[in-house]
Amino acid sequence: MIGGHDLGGKHGLGPINPEPESEEPLFHAEWERRVFALTLATGMLGQWNIDESRHARERQHPVDYLKQSYYENWLVGLEKLLDEKHLLERAAQQQENLRVPDAEGAEKILASGGPTLMPDTAPARFAIGDRVTVPKRQGSGHTRVPAYVQGALGEVVDHYGTHVFADANARGDRRGEHLYSVRFDGESLWGNESQGQSVSIDLWEPYLEAAAI
């Protein structure tokens, strides 16, 4: 979906105004600290994955997404997932054995993370050096193909193997697709606004088509 979260190349958002690195606190209010911890802790219940979590934050009116602060969007996402998965009602019924990690369990989960590399199930369609295009309008569900790259021509510069495909994973379908690093020339993305950069983006195979040479 090309929602409020899909920000690459948007005009009019103003200066960045970074806080000096040495003076910036990790959290700017106690409620931010609580939202962060609650989001990670409830994620550890295994009732949703990281792509469902991202999609829950994205599925908002773009005006709300942009007006709210970062952790406010996390809070909206968490409330939505709890509601959609009926987690509070299910917990009240006490019919399922939900495994709630304690401190030690949480520490282990943070230390092991969630690797996304999977065994190859199909040969890779593209090789390093191939020229590829990104078709426009790839669907209204969760996707990791930014709007600014849709329609552009790029070159495969790396192949990372088969990784859990975000678009399917956000629908609860954990399957792998080949993942590539694709490099785009600044001018092909931004025309005469380009500052001479190139931009490399991680793109899964279903996002790509072989370029007609």
Add this chain to the structure above:
Amino acid sequence: MPHDHDHTEPPSDLELRVKALESLLLEKGLVNPDALNTIIETYEHKVGPRNGAHVVAKAWSDPDFKQALLTDPTSAVADLGYMGRQGEHLTVVENTPSVHNLVVCTLCSCYPWTMLGLPPVWYKSAPYRARAVSEPRSVLAEFGTELPESTDIQVWDSTSEMRYLVLPMQPAGTEDWNEAQLQALVSRNSMIGVELAKPASAAAQRDDES
């Protein structure tokens, strides 16, 4: 700024909403209070940019480690004990006189937690996410970073679970410095790519002040 608010004011709607949610989750037994403390403790005290600075300083002072870091970054940093959430698949991109790397996540806030901890507010902000890909030189200028026109800028948009760490250029005049001395020159921002590593004189100045 929200953290400067007067504590005699009544709590905001947001504070109340979060408190209510936390109470409900605790009451239903869906979260463990000790686990919440551990999560906060981990990112406030254990996992942060010191990890990345250690890795960079080691790469500057140990050519074999640098080679391993560029070849198989995830394993190279795991050998130092750095692994886990948001660092499962690491790529290290090296700055040189001809190429400068800059990392962003235009779609959310993907960031190499195992190396740098949680991202700063500006990294997650709409202006940075919008402009890092389209006008990186202007973005760098806002951080006070000017690069020669002959230096190419390579932007990495973190759209998958690959996480990118910038290996900054080693500051001139530090060739014989040890790892601990070098580490003091590696800012968090230099490992995102919005700044360069601090010059050798920064360490001298700090010594003068102490």
